[in-house]
Structures are given as C-alpha cells and as structure tokens.
Amino acid sequence: MKNIPTNALTLTIGYGILTASTSALAAEGFINGSTATLQARNYYFNRDFADIVGANKQSKAEEWGQGFILNFKSGYTPGTVGFGVDAIGLLGLKLDSSPDRTNSGLLPVQADGRAPDNYSRAGIALKAKLSNTELKIGELQPNLPVLTFSDIRLLPPTYQGVSLVANEIDGLTLQAGQLNSISQRNESGDEKFQAVVGSVPKLKASGDHFNYAGADYAFNNKRTSVGVWYAQLEDIYNQRYFSFQHKEPLGDWTLGSLIGYYDSRADGKQLIGEVDNQALHTRLSAKFGGHTFSIGYQAMFGDQGFTRVFANSSPLSNESYTYFFDSVDERSRQARYDYDFAALGVPGLTTMVRYTKGDNVTTTGNFEGREWERDLDIGYVIQSGPLKNLGMISRNTAVRSNYRSDVNEQRFILTYTLALF
Template sequence: MKKTTFAVAIGTSTLSLGISHQASAEFFDDSKASFEARNFYFNRDFRQDNAPQSKAEEWAQGFLLRYESGYTEGTVGVGVDALGLLGVKLDSSPDRSNTGLLKRDRETGRAQDDYGELGLTAKLRASKSVLKVGTLLPKLPVVQYNDSRLLPQTFKGGHLNSLELDGLTFDGGQLKQVNQRDSSDYEDMTIASGAARAITFRTGTTSDEFNFGGATYKWTDSLSTGYHYGELDEFYKQHYFTVLHVLPLGDKQSLKSDLRFARSTDEGTSNVDNKAFGAMFTYTLGGHAFGLGYQSMSGDTGFAYINGTDPFLVNYVQIGDFANKDEKSWQARYDYNFASIGIPGLTFMTRYLSGDNIDLGVGREDGKEWERNMDIAYIFQEGALKNFGVKWRNATVRSTNFGSDIDENRLILSYTLPLL
C-alpha cells in the first residue's frame, strides 16, 4: 500500500477541517508514523476423529502503515490518525484454508490473493480529554480488538477518553460495525457462541450498536480498581469489575494480584445469563515469573463477548477461553526474560490450563479440556536488524465429550520501521 495514499487522505482531511498553516504547526511537528512488515505461517492439525478437515495451514505477508498526527493549537485541538492494512497470500489451498490469516471468497471458500483496508480517524482534544471518531482499536475490559493473526480487527465508532481528574481514567462511546481480522468488509456485530457456551438468540440477528462506558482509578502506584459497562444491542448487557495490585517483596521481587468479575445478562433476543470470576497471581523474581490462575463460570450460559474480539479473561489463551457454561478452570504459568542474564529481547513463556464441569446439556456427561502453550520470542536490539522480531508459538488442545483436539504452530517474523 503506497504511502502517497496516506498523504492524500491526511491532507484532504486536514483541509476539510479548515486548519490554518500557523495553527497546524503542532499537528505536523508532533506526528508519528511507522511501517510494519509481518510474515505469518500458521499450521493447525485437527486430531479428533471425523474432523471436517485434517488441518488448516496458510502462509501470508502483511503490511501495516500507522500514522498519528499531533493536534492544532487552541482550546480545542484537531488531529487525524490513519491506518493502512494490506495482506498478501503466499501459500494456501481450499482444503487448508480458514486459518484466520486470509480473506476467503464467500462462495468457493478459497483464500483471496490479497485484501486490505484504509482507516481514518478524526480526533478532538480539549484539556485532558480526547474524542476519536472513525476507525478504532478499542482495548477495554468489555471490548478488546483482536490482533492475533496477520492484520488486526478494527471497528467503526466513537470513543471518548478523559483524564481530567488525577488518577481517574474515563472511557465511553459507541461502536457501530466491525471489520474482522481476515476481512476487508465492515459488518454488523454478533455474539461469540458455540454449543458448549449454551447461548441462544434469534437466527440472523446482528447489531449495529455496542455502547460502553467505565472508569479506572489508580489509588496508589501499586493499586488500581475499575468498573466498565458494555451493551451489545439485541444480545447482552455486561458489568465488569477489576482490581489490580502489585506488592513489592524486596529486591527484584513482587507479587501481582489480578482480580476480575463480570456479570452478563440477556438483552433483546438472547438468553445470556453468566457470572465470570477470574484471579491471577504472579510472583516475580528477577527474570523469572511464576503465575497461578483460577476462573469460574456460573449461570445459565457461558461468558458473553462480541464475536471475533479477545475476551478479558485470565484464562483466555492462544486457542481456548475456558468460558463455557459452568466451566471451572485453573492455570499454571512460567515466564523468563533473558535480559536478566544479559540477553535483552529474548523471552520465553509456557503455561498449562485445565477446565472441567462443562455443562453440555441434559443426558450428556460433563465436558473437560486442557491446553498447553509455549512461546519463545526474540527482538533484535541493535545493528542492521534492530526491531526485527522472531516468535514461535506452539499449542496443544485436548477435550472430552466436545470440541476439537488440536496441535498448532505459528511462526511470526516482523519488522517495524519508524518513519517519523
């Protein structure tokens, strides 16, 4: 995707807002831009009997161009952001498609040769408050965009972020449509479902309205609490409470406590009824981090969230979210940062999760599942390869009485070049 496309789009937007040369000095001086090339190989083998396909395997190249302007001078500053996305097929076939990397033809299911998006966002700043309207990448407890494949998921809507009071962060707004990570088309939103989640709604129902609002207060450098509300029209309402605390224990030691509770209820045509509790405790010692997590689902259904997004759950990992009806799950995790022994940029993570007590309906035995993950990543810190990253992600999933048995590998090569 050519950078000149961005220049034309940004210039047009600036002129349409009537920005004078003098007033726009900070608009350009404070601008930031970067270019990222992301090469992604994805392989998922299905191990269960009678699987609809033996494996999903594709290879693709992505390009991401990001631009963030500064603001014009004055009581109300004006700015614009731009996001250019392009995905290119390197290898795929009909019997190996549906990895989430590439856009597929709706009729044949074949991966298209390329796909992309140009997103523009207008923004206004007054004091310590910023209003953005246009293409959004929300990252809040009630809605988090997904960036786990070649290109990120994006939304259209409006988002107000305010820092007017010391320690208090307020967010509010509305999302209208979503562009999924393997698509170039905006569409109305729906809810994540699945038989083990037990969520039902009227066939064909979609929503063009997700309202959200909430606040996080930082009591001290070590303690913050939050409340957020989300409502997907025709599907669900959700209240989300969070507590995050870090307790220093001595030289290079700490204990982090991450507590989350969400209450979701029905709205419109659905039957959503869920209480989700999660707790993650992480002990850090130098470059080592040891984590233990627990997650519990209760109510008539599993956890509710917008289809395609990342649910804000302590046991949402590489493949599973462990958020089915009545599911109880735990997690053991270990991280190591090799910077502690003089190798900055090299990191390692492994974890194991187990879930059981999944209600699969009358006459069926409860479901069980487990997942094991391993990540190893390195980002070059200097020299000609500075900002070049290599990451290998491995996962194994096994389930009883429901779901798929999966062996998965992802190899991601990325290079980020600052432009401004």
C-alpha cells in the same frame, strides 16, 4: 512603491498565510507531534485437528500470509480545542493457502472456498482534544475490558464509531463510546456486530450498535486500581464488569494480583435467545529478576458460557491461544512461567510456558466436559545491526478435550516496525 502584479500579490499573500499556518501548526504540534510507523508482519499458522467432534470435518487449517500495517497519528492544531487526524492502512497478501486448509483467521474465505490473493483496508479518525479529554470519530481500535483489542492474526481488527476518553482527574480514566460496525481481522469490509457465547459463534443475529462506558481509578502510587464497566450489544446482550488489581514490591520481588467479575444478560429483543453468564477470574503473580511465576483461577456460572463480541478474545485470566475455558459451568486453573533472558545478559530473548486445565463443563451429552491446553512461546528481537528490531516468535500449542476436537498447533511470526517519522 513598486507595483506588484495582482496574481503575484495573491500568490505572495497566500504563500505567507500558508507558511504562517504551517509554522503555527508545527509550533503547536499538529505536524511536529505527528508520528507514522509501518509494520511488516509475516505469519505462518498450522492447526491440526484430531479426534474431530462436530459437523465440520476439516482436518487442518494451514495458511501463510504477509501483512503490512501503516499507522499515522497527527498532533493537534493550536487553540483551546485542538483538532487532529489518525489514519490506518492495512494490506494482507496470501503466500500459501488451499480450499481444504482455510479458516485459519489469517485470510478471508471467498464464496468458492478459496482465499483471495490480497485484501486491504484504509480508514481515518478525526479527533478533538479539550484539556485532557479526547473525542474520536471514525476508524477506531479501542482496547477495553469489555472489548479487547484482538491483534492476534495477520492484521488487527478495526471498529467504526465514536469514542471519548477523559483524564481530567489524576488517576481516573473515564471512557465511553458507540461503535456501529466492525472490520474483522481477516476481512476488508464493514459488518454488524455478532456474538460468541461460550466459544460458540452466534452468527445468525447481528446487533446494530455496541455501546460502552467505564471508569478505571489508579491510586496508591498507581500500584492499585479498580474498574467499573458497562457494555451493550444492542438486542443481543448487556454486560457489567468489575475489577481490582494490585502490585506490591517485596524486597527483590514484585507481587501482583487481579480479580475480575463479569455479569452478562440478554438484551432487548434477545436475538440469540437467553444469555445468562457470570464469570469470575483471578490471577496471582510473583516476579524476581527475569522470572515471573503466575497462577490463575477462572469459574463460569449461569446457564450459558461467557459472552463477548465475535471474533474477539477477552481478558479472562485463563484464556489461552486456542481454548478460552469459558464454557457452561467450567472451572479452570492455570500455571504459567515467563523468563526474560536479559537477566542473563541476552536482551531480546524471552520465553513463556503455561498449562491450563478445565473441568466441570456442562455438555449437551450430559457428561462432565474436561480439557487442557499447553502453550510454549520462544521469542527474540534482534538488538543491533541492519536487522535491529526484527522480532521472531515460535508458538507451539497442544490441546486435548473429551467433548471438543483435539488440536496440535504451530505458529511462526516475524515482525519488523519501521518508524517513518
């Protein structure tokens, strides 16, 4: 047998092991199951205030930014327990801003009142999978009825902690987790959790952990589902949520219904004081061809408004782009119409208009608060050619209130997602 130098033998064996390992990983999906996307998002935001109410006399929030969102998700290593990794990279660039026009939610605000030229963040999450149960630790983006994923500005928020999702029983999804910090949609660093109560931020107190657990069960051919959830922002509030959803085909129509109920109370040391809110929200919808008609009703009970994590949105039926209709004792009604022009042979073109009206608000001035919001969206995604998948949205909003500032708002959003592999 011909002699092989020791270093060459080592390299040969090492290369063989690496090749075999890589082949095994590829065969089991760690590599072959990986995906990566890069989304470019251009966002213009203009919010004009009129008849200003409150201490903040800023008359306009107007900023323009360019964002990039890189998402990587691996497959899993071979074996009974598979391991993998997810990673996210976020970069926001200032295109236009001014100290008198900040606080749009697109860009950070520095100590000097100006927005920086750029901000960025990168994070990873390690994951393990056994059967149909997945554990993740690290940078997370959960979307829960008690913590809605609020990707509504230039960059999305992220959370740092641990999550567990189990789908071992057909139709039943169990979830639980503990989140220790949040990176806001317009910030680079981590910070503790804070709360919003009835659209009023409570920023003088922070909770160390956000704990949650919930179950959703879909049955009746997945047309019907029920949900039960619990959340706790430690020493600030705890919350229970119950939901029922159903879709029913009826000839050429599809009818839908949703009813949800939140119950929020103060927790532990009660760092923001008393919390007492019960929120009922409902929605009925009817879809025919490209048309979707919806109506919603929402009611607040208790001594405070609806409670959630700052600065997240919520899945309340009547929450809109600017007002949430979740103040103390508020009752609100919504009418909404969506149309998909694919039904007329123009795929990619969609529009939405909705009108929401709220009243019965208990105000600090001892009079009934009333408000309304009108939203109009027009969106188009290019279907072919060199600009295929380029999305465009024009979003116009008008808001009027007798106890809060009136708002006129315009947003223009361009998005393009490139699949890297």
